[in-house]
Structures are given as C-alpha cells and as structure tokens.
Amino acid sequence: MVWEIELALFGLLVLSAVVALSLRDLIAAVAALSVYSFMAAALLAMMGAVDVALTEAALGAGITVVLFIGAISVMHRRSVD
Amino acid sequence: MIDEIAARFPYWATAVLIVIGLYGMIAKRSLVKKLIGMNILQSAIILFFVAGSLREGASVPILFEGAPGARAEDFVNPLPHVLMLTAIVVGVAITGVALAFLVRLREEFGTLDEESLLEQVRR
Amino acid sequence: MDVHASAVPAYALAIPVAVALAVAVSGRWPRLRDLWPVAGAAVLLVTVFSMLGRVTEGEVPTATLIEVSLGTSIVLSADAAGMIFALLASMLWLVSSVYSIGYLRALGEASQTRFHTAFSLSIAATIGVALAGNLLTFVLFYELLTLVTYPLVAHRETEEARRAGRKYLAYTLSAGIVLIGGAVWVQALGIDATFTAGGFLGGADLGNATRWGLFALLALGVSVKAAVMPLHSWLPSAMVAPTPVSALLHAVAVVKAGVFGMVRVVAFVFGPALLADMGAWIVLAVASGTTMIVASVLALRHDNLKRRLAYSTIGHLSYIVLGAAVLGPIALTGALLHIVGHGLTKITLFFCAGAIHARTHKENVSEMDGIGWQMPLTMGAFAIASLSMAGIPPFVIFVSKSYLAWGAADAGLGVFMVIYLASGVLSAAYLLPVVLRAFRPARVRPRYGEADLRMVVPLMLTAAGALAWGIEPDLLFGFRELAENVAHAVFPAAGPLVENETAEQVHALERLVAGGIGILTAAGIGAWLLHDRLGGDAVPALGRRAAAPARLLVQAPLEAVFTTAQRATDAVAGRVMALVSRPPEAWGGVAGRPPLGVALAAVLLTFGVVLVIAAVR
C-alpha cells in the first residue's frame, strides 16, 4: 500500500469535512458529508479494513445520509450556522 | 522527516478531523451542523483505530480458501476492525436518535437554531 | 472504673423513642396521646434510677449498641457524670411533660402531636448525650438533638419563630459540624475515643498544632450549645418558642448538653493534665468568666421576663464551663452539681413565667405588679427559685456555687471566686425585683386565680426540689456523691473531698459566701421595700447612679466588644440562613442555560488542561 495515496485521501477527507461544515445549504452539507463518508470508506478499504469499509459505505454514507435527507426534507434547508 | 510523516500521518490527520468535528459541534449554531460535526468526529475515531491496526505487508483479514497454516503476520489485525464495526453502528444509532430529536424540536419550536431554541426555553 | 455489659442504658434510650412513636401514632386521641409522655417519663426515671446503685459503687453499665463506623461503635455507658445528667433529664421530663400538657391546652397551641413527639425525641437525644460512651456517640446524639429541637423552637410557625428556628439551626448545626470535624480528627489519629476520666488524649503523643486544633474544634463545637459568649445569640432568640420548650432548652436538654459536653471535653477527652500543659483552660476560663458578668448585666436590662431568664441562663451556664475550666476537683464537683442545681431552679422560673403567660398573657416584668397576690403559689415558687439563683442557702444553687467558688479559690484563682460572688449578686439583682414587684401592695387587689393545676403542681414540685436538694444534695439520687466520684476519678491525686479538713473548709466557705450574699440580698430587699414605701423613684435612681461607674467601666466596653462579635457571627450565620428566608422567586433564573458551546468548551478546557499537564510531565 502506498502511503502517499492514503495521505492524499486524508487531505481530501479533511477538505470534505470542512466543506460539509461550512455549506449553508443543509442538503448540500449532507451531500458533502456523504462524500466524506465515502472517502473514509475508500481509505478504510485501502488500509485493509474491507468489512469496515463496506459497513461505513452502507451505514455511514448510505443510511445515515438517507436519514439525514429524510429528516431535513421536512425541515428548513438553510442553516444560520 | 519524510519517514516521520510516513509513520505518523494517519494519527495527525485523524487528530485534525477530530478537532474539526468538535469545532462543528461547538461552534455551529445549527443543530444539523452539530450533527454533521458529530458524524465527522465519529468517523475520525474509526479511522484512527483502523490506521492503528495497519501492518506492513499484511493482507486483508480474510483467510484464503484452502491455504492452511496461515500465519498471523499475514493479516491485518482484525480486532480494531471489529471494534469499529460496532462503533459505526453505534454512531448510526446515535445519529438516528438525534435526527428524531431534531424533527420533534423543529415541530415544537419551529427552528433548529440553537440560540433561538435556548431563547424560547428560557422564556 | 468497672465496665459492665448491661442493656439498661439502651432501655433508657429506647423509652423516650417509644414514647415519641406512641405519641405520633395516637395523635387523634389527645387524652391518650398526652398520657404517653407522663407514663414514659416515669418509666424512664425508674429505669435510670435502677442503675444508680451500681454506678455509685463505681460500676459503669455499658451497652454497645452497634458498630457504626470502622473502629468505633455506638456505646451507651452510664458513668457517674452521665448518670447525673440522665437523672436530671428524666426527672425534669416527668414534671415538664405534665406541665406542657397544661400549658398547651391552656393556650390552645396548634400541632400538639408534633410538639409532644419532638419533645420526647429531644429527651431521647438528651439521654443519648448523657450516656454517650465515646465521642462518636456523643456527636451523633448532639446532632440529633439539634434536629429534633428545631421544630420545637419554630413551633409557633410565625415569621419570628421561623427566623429564630433558622438562627438556631445556623448556630447549632455549624457547631455540630465543627464538632464532627474534631471527632473525625480524633478518629483519623487512630485514638480510641472512649470517654475516660482524666482524658483519652492524655496518653497520646500529639503535636502542639494537633492539640490546639482539636481543642479549638471540640471546645467550639460544644460552646455554641453552652451559649458561651459571643456564641450565645441563638438562645435569647429561641425564646419565641412555647414556654415548656424554653424550659426544656434552657434547663434540661440543649444548653445542658452543651455544658455537659464541655465537661466531657475538659475532663474526659483532654483531661486536666493536658489542658494545664497546653494552657488551654485559660481561654475557656476567660470566656466563661466574662460571659457570666456580661450576661448578668444584660439580663438586668431586659423587661421581657423570658428574655431576662435567657440571659440569666447564659450567665449560669458559664458557671459550669468555668467550673470545668479551672481544672480542680472541687470546681468540677461544683460544675456537675450546678447542672442539677441550675436545671431545677431555672425550670421552676420558666414554669412560673409560662404559668403567668398562660393565665394573664403578661410577659413583661413591668406589667407584673401585684401579680403575686393573684398567683401566690406560682410567685412563691418563683421567689424560692430566685433566691436559689442568687445562691442563698438553703437552696440548691447555694451548694453548687459554694463548690464552684471554693474550687476556683482552691485552684489558686481567687479572681474567679470573686466573679462567682459578683454574678450571684447580679442574679439577685435581676430576679428579686420581679418577686418584689409581684408582691407589691396593690391598691386594688387582683382576683385570685392560679393557672391550671397541671402547671402549678410541677412548678411547685421543682421549687420544692430546689429546696430539698439544697438541704441535702445527696437526697434520693446522690447527686453530690456522683459528682464527687467523677471528680475523684478525674483527679485521682486529689484525695477525698468530703473528708476532714477540706470538708471543713468547704463548709466554712459555704457559711462565708452565704453570709455575704445573704447580707447583700437583705440589703437589697430592704432598700427596695423602703423605696416602695417611700414611693417615687429614689432607689432606682440611686442604684443607677451607683451603677453608672460600673456600667461605664465594665458593661459598656464588654457589651461593645461582645455586641460586635455577636453581630459578626450573626452576620455570617444570618447571611447564609438569609438565603433560606429569601423568597425563592427572587432567585429565578440565576443559573440559566449556557449555550451548548459553552458546555462543550468546558469539556475541552478540562480535558486540555489535564492533557497539557500530562504531556508536560
């Protein structure tokens, strides 16, 4: 495993985390969270944790985001931060 | 220097992610943003554990079919993976409950802004 | 001393508790309810009395109830000192329970069930204090006594009563906590805290700071209930309570627990040798000596009879503290006897004040002109008690006071003997005028009418007791013998007190003191009568003029000092307790809800600080 790629992924991870927190549009923020989770899943898979990666993808990126969207869709989309 | 980075960067990156998550939970007024911060924090801890379980030159923790006598050194340490599976599920459970709270709070107070919530409760 | 396992002390404790339960349960049937304390008191008296024979022979019936803390148990042991207090308490409970029935019914007080329950529990706690065999047990019952007397103090449920209750709690609970602090310390030192004549700390090897620290905590803890100035201010305030409570507080239970505790601390915890070595007795002696004078002077100034009696109590309690503090066998005997003497006498006075109040609703001395003709029995008893308070033979305080005064002289502290005598004169000065006013020839003789029989009989009994035990201190209960046994045990080197030379000296002194006081009193009475004959204001004016230098020299500075000190303690206690009285609505929203971020920031702060320290290490 090439650690430089991991490092780059980590960088993207930090970036998407910051984006998820700074977007005002909540749906977009949740989408960014989803990106964050998928990237984390990819990283996990790279680090050999295939089970964790699958779970993170299914639960963290999938279900969590679905629940988020389901909840936000009945709420206001904009946040005041 | 490069060696140091190569040996440590997952810990550093997870530390940064933890801090970002905490920042989201603390500084954001929107409760949804707080939850997003919480998710970031939880994922960061998961990454921390998995990063710590790495083993140079080892493969994914799945025994090869028909390859008896597997040596432990050939596999990534599976225990942190197991723990993190649990942690992911716990995280999803907490997120689900928190979202349920948000829905009720929104229904009750008409807002998800923390200041405005507190103001309404103080009254 | 000869320790004997015996269940009797435990029975003595159980009886008033059982009475309290019975009273609480039978609250719906007032007659039945009121029967319990009387019956219980009688049984209690017999129970305590049954131990007397063995105790006078030097045995100590001891009941170890239960081990409640590592290394120490609840132990009830009836040693001679404890017996004196227990006998007094159970004896006076009998009369006061009869009296309080009459009083409460006469005034139609509310919540009589609560009153009787708390009253019985107070007696139980008092018995516990008296028979406490070690420091923990003492502390336990001392604290319980605070708790169960609180509803009695605040019984009337008026704002004034509640304020007095709060003040009472503030003082006595703080004192209890200080006392607990001392007890904890002793326990932590690993010393067996069983009360031992001559002091259980005597044998321990303690540093100077430890000795003084312990002394400060323990002495301070008991001083509040003993009302040593400037810690006395709760006592006059507590006068808002119904009179039987005042009698209980001032004659039997609370204050006597305080002074008894002082005796315990001096003679059984530290021991005379250690206190003499430390020089700590001086603190006690000076405090109590000044208290005696100042309180008596203050008593002169109060027109409200109960308040005057309260200050009188403060003064007389310090007799006992001083008697313990001078560290002599004779003075200690006197101190223990004074617990009995003052108890009998003061309860008579309060009973009389209560009877007057119940019958005529008069509380001020200035309103009582000629009341003696209306209530001759009551005021007769009052007169006897007043004479006793003044230390005139053949009443009971004369006995104790002669021991006290002689003991002070024997310890080489003549100045305190003078103070005792002076305080006697002052006692006469603030009490006898009440009698004189009461029997002042009235132009229109008021209608004869005593209070309820249930009030008159007890007060006559106690007055008779003050006379009887004055004539024969050993009567029935052997108070003097017990007290001398205690003194003998505490001062083993002192030799027998009542034999030969010493006894002669004591009796010589008795005569001397009696003569002096008698002459002074007679002069006072004569002057008063003369003044009365003459009409007008001559004698008081003369007295005032004569007293002016004394007031200027003694009373004014002392009062200034003590009022300041008292204000300070009151301010501290009052501040804290003011929170109680402040309407809670005024405090709304003090602790609001910080935003979540603040909460989380607090987390991080804690976490970060510890982490920094950890990392730096």
Added chain:
Amino acid sequence: MRWLTAVLLIPLAALLIYVSGDLPDRGDPDAPANLHISPELVALTERDIKIPNLVSAVLADVRGYDTLGETLVIFTAGLAVLLVLMRGPRRADGTRPSANTRSGPSARSRDR
C-alpha cells in the same frame, strides 16, 4: 464563542498530534496491538471456527457479546425513535392524545 473554540481546539489538535508520537509507527509489525491478541485471534479462527473472514469470526463469535450489545444499541435507537416520534391512535375529533405534543400555534409558523 468561536474564538474561544479556536483557542481551545488548536492546542488540542497540537496535543493530540504530540501524544501520537508515542503510538506505534504506521504499519509497524511489532506494535503491541499486532503482537498480543491478534495472532491468537487468527489462530483460533483457523482452529475452532474455520471460516475465512477473520472479522466475521471475531465479530460474531469471539467478541460476540459486544456485537449483541451493538445490536441492542440499534434496537435502543429504534425504540428511542418510536418513543419520540410515535403517535397514538387518533381520537374521534382528529386530535391525538400525546403527552409530549404541546405545540402551540407558533410551532410551525415561526421559521428561521
């Protein structure tokens, strides 16, 4: 608020990075975690359980009790959502009897 957060968080990040200096290197085969329990897990999976996926074996068997707890966490979350969001049966007048529903008229009108 935000500056306080930043003041607290930047040192926190620095500290976490600092203490990570004592953690085993990334991929170090001699890290305690790789030496102590994990070889036994591999061995016992091969010996006793005989399924290829080490994670499944450890998850559902060796640390099966944790996993039971984990499913209970999920179940707890389900119950929590039910408790918070469930609605009672409708009354005849169309309102629902619910102890936790106390929404006034402002509940949904005041938006931010």
Added chain:
Amino acid sequence: MTEQHDSIILNFVVRVLLVPFIFVFGLYVLVHGEASPGGGFQAGAIVAAGLVLARLTAGAEHGESRLSTGVLVWLASAGITIYLVTGIVPMLMGASYLDYGVLPLEWFNAVAGHERTNRAMGIFIVEAGIFMGVFSVLVIMYDHLTQRLSDD
C-alpha cells in the same frame, strides 16, 4: 418526498429492477459474510436502503401498508431475540453464554451437505438475527423521521 411519483419508468426501474437486485445483493452479503466482507449489519443496511428506495418511489403510505411499524418492531425484537437465545442455549447446556461450540447443529451439516463447524453455524444464525434487527430498526427510523410531519 412523500407524494406519489407517477413516473412509470422510474417506478418500473426502481421497483422491478433495482429493489429486487438490492435485496438479492443484501442477502448475498449476509450469506457470504463469513467468507467475504459483509455480514448482518451490512446486509441489513443494504436491504433497508432498498426498502427505503421502494418507499421513496411508491410513497410512504403504500410501503407502510405492507410492512407496518408493528411488524417491524416485531421483526427487530425477533431478530435480536434470536441472537439472545443463541447465547442462552449453550448456557442451558452447561457452557458459557454465546458459546456456539456446543450448539446441537450437527444435523444441519447433513441437510446442507457440506461440513461446517458449530461455531460457524452459530455465527450464521446470529448474523441472520443481526440482519433482521438492523434492517427493521433502520426502516422504523426512516418511516418515523419522514412520516412525522407528513401526515398532519
């Protein structure tokens, strides 16, 4: 989110092609959890996602009618009860809680035709229980989160 979507194509694609595929994939993940990545949690999440997808297209009311909260609670409870009982049975047989080694499952090998250890069988049983539990709870969550505000 909850209004009826009338697009026939979407409906067809999702409900006839995608959802069954997701279900099958979920079951595959469950059954092969012991040999390849996957297991009860993942399978539960995947199948729940499929069902959520179905509900999104069909509308909540429609989905609710077929798999109501009552059934889901029952399923969740039953799934975890399976796990719990799998633990208790070894206890009754004198072994430790959750000790699959003593489970009386030898007969199953004869039925299935291939050799597996008792422990592997136990793992499969509990994974199935986990699957049921996780799947039902996730659907309960989704249902309530979305329906709370939509039906009044």
Added chain:
Amino acid sequence: MDMGYLAILIPLPLLAMALAVPVVARVRSGAAFPLSLAASVASTAASVLALAAVLEGGPLSYALGGWAPPVGIEYVVDHVAAFVAVVVTSVSTLVIIGTRRWAIREVGDRLGPFYGLVLLLLAGLSGMVVTGDLFNLFVFLEISSLAAYALVFMGGRAGMVAGFRYLMLGTIGGALYLLGVGYLYFATGTLNMADVARILEADSSGRAVAAGAVLIFTGLGIKMALVPLHLWLPDAYTYAPSSVNTLIAPVMTKVGAYAMLRMFLSVFPDGYLRDAVPVADALLVLGLAGIVLGSVAAMVQTDIRRMLAYSSVANLAMIAVGLGIGTPLALVAALLHIMNHAVMKAALFSSAASVRLATGFSAVGDVAGLGRRMPLTMAAFTLGAVSMIGIPPTAGFFSKWYMAQAGVAEGQWLVVVVVLGSSLMTAVYMFRVLERAYLHPQAPVVAGVAGAAPDAPGVPGAAESPADVVWPMMVLAAATVVLGVANVVIVTHVLEPGV
C-alpha cells in the same frame, strides 16, 4: 461450583425483557409494567446472589462465549462490582414501582417503547458494572446513554432541549472514552482490564498511555457530571419526565463514577494516576470545586427538582474527591457514597415526584403546608434531606465521616473543610424546603403557575399520593437510616475487601 454465570444473569433478564416488552405492549400496553418489574426483580435477585457468591468465594469471572480472557470478553464480579450492581438494580426496582403512575400519565400512549428503554437503560448500567473489558464497557455505556437521551427528551419543551444537549455532550463523552480506549489499546495491545493492568504494571511510560488515561477520564467525567462537565445535568434532571428523572438521577451518574473507580482499581497501576498523570489531583480539585459550586447553585434554585439536580452535582463531586484522595479509606467512602447517594436521591426525587403527582407543582415555594397534607411523602423527603445533610445516624453522615477521615489522614485539610462545610450548605437548601413544608401555612394553589404540568390535576386539597407511590418511597427513606446504622457491615464485608 463455579458461580460465574451469575454475572451474565444480572443484565440478561433486562435485555431479554427489553426485547419482549415493546412487542407485547403493542397488544396489551398494561403488560409493560409488570413485565419490566419482573425483569428488574430478576436482575436484582441475580445481583444479590452474585454478591452472596462473591462474599462466599471471592471474585467471580465469566468468560463470555467460552473464550478465555484476554482474547474473549470477560465479566468480572468482584466485591465492588457486586455491591454497585445490587445498589443499582434494587434502587431502580423500587423506583420503577413508584413511578408507574407517572409513566402512565406522561407516556401512557407509548408504554412499550418507554419501558423497553427503561430496561435497556438499566441493562446498560448493570452491564457496565460487571464488565471486565474496556470496549464492552463502551458498548453498554452507549446503550444506557442512548436510552437516557430519549427518555429525557420526553419531558416537554424544555426537556426536549435538555435531551438534545444531553445527547451532544454524552456523545462527546462516549467519543472521548472510545478514543482513550484506542490509545490504551495501541499502547498495550489488549482490551481486557486485568490484562491492561498487567501490561501497564510492567511498563506504563509513554505519552500514549497518559493520553489514554486523560481521555478516558474526561469521557467518564462527562458521564458522571463532574464539574465543569456537568452542564447537561441540571436541565436533564429538571425537565425530564418525573418517571425518568426519578430513575436516572439515582443510578445513572453513579455508574459513571463507578466506571472511574474501576479505572483506578483495575486498569491503571497503583499510583499511576497520581504520579504519572495528574488525574487524581484533577479529580480532587474539580471535586472540591464541584461540591462548593453545586451546593451554592442548589441554594438558589426555585424548583425542587433543579435544586436536587445541583445537589447531585455536589454529591458526585464528593465521590470524585474520594477517588482523588485515593487511599483505601477514601475509596471506601466514595463507594459508600455511591450507595448512599443513590438511595437518598431516589427517596428525594420520588417524594418530589409524589408532590408533583398530588399537587402539580414542584417549586420550592409551593410545598408550603404539605407536611400536614402529605405526611408520608414529606417524611420521606425529610429523611432523605437529613441524610443528605449528613446528620447521624443516617447513611449520608457516614460517607462524609469516612471521607473527612481520609482527608485528615492524608493531611488534605481543604477536603475536610469542604466536605463538612457542604453539610451546612446542604442544610440551607434542604431546610428551605422543610421549613416551608412544615412551618408555613398552606399556600393558595393557583392553577397555571410555572412548573405545573398542564395535564396534572393540581388538586388544591390533594392528600397523600396512592399507596404504590408511597411505599417504595418509604422503603428508600427507611433505607437511609438502616444503611447508615449498618454501614460497618457493608464496609468491612463488602467494600474493604474490594479496594
């Protein structure tokens, strides 16, 4: 015979019944309460038997799944764990009985999930108590916390906000704990407490272990509401439904404190938390601050429940002080206080709930005259209050007594002063209530005053609460005296061998 199976029998009935209750309650909602009670009683019985077995034959160990520790998960029931388990299960059993009416009133239309969550809460707590595995502790911590968040959330508008805040803080606590476990795991390679202790005994140098210790204690500090991490607690206890705060106030934070104690006793080596990492000092300082702050805050509250909540803060801080001193005597005091405070707080919150049940009010000013109208309720409150103040021979006195003794023995004079001084402050706020209850005329009841539950009847002439509310409360109140008198038995037989 090996009695280890008793360990698993403590949480198991609760878990099993938690699964059954929501299903059964959909058919018959009346069945939820008896089933929950049965589970709770069974769990209590198991913990009592476990305690007896421990007293008889020493600590029990149970290897879950038959995998010998440290590979598998281990349950360890030593003296301390059995003791705390008995306290938690028995107190909560009584509370469950006493709050039945409240549950029906507050969540009557959703009793199934409610009792399911209550059982899961208790299961989580008892699982935390008996576990010997760091990660297993986290899992059960999350079960109990998650249940508690949802239960607190049911308390009306303010309760919702409180519940959400509790969730956020609690999650941070859990996350920090997990991170700490991670550090420890990577430093030692194991999760079994005894194994961690063994490895750290050999070598506990290194920043990673220190960081793990600090993170774990910060995380648990949030769970046990250590000042200044207590900010979730007052709101949560005040606004939670009465059926909930009566349950969580006595047991929830106590288990957090117990978990901390467990770290002291069986994870970190002797003196490590004192010398290498200043956790003990931090606990001491924060505990002392907490006693003072909690007491002062309690003195100025207008709502009884809020007052009791701040009193909890102060009392938990006292447990922390015991841990901070760290001598065996201090640990005994801390453990004794865990029990005493659980019992006292249960009695106090029960009687507050009973007052609210009968009158609809919970403000300090509204208890005026209740001493006559509700004599038993107020008697329970009085006993609890007296014990809280620390007047002998009630239970509260003795934990303070031992604590002060430990302070003297260690030369920690500030501890002595603060612990004894807190008695006085406690007296101030408790007598505010007692004085009003007994020595004030009854206040005119005005409907609609703040603090009244809108659906509570608020009967002006309300009399004593029904018997099933009163008797558990009276048992708890009587227990404060019995446990006080019997404390030496507990200390010598149960606690001293444990520490």
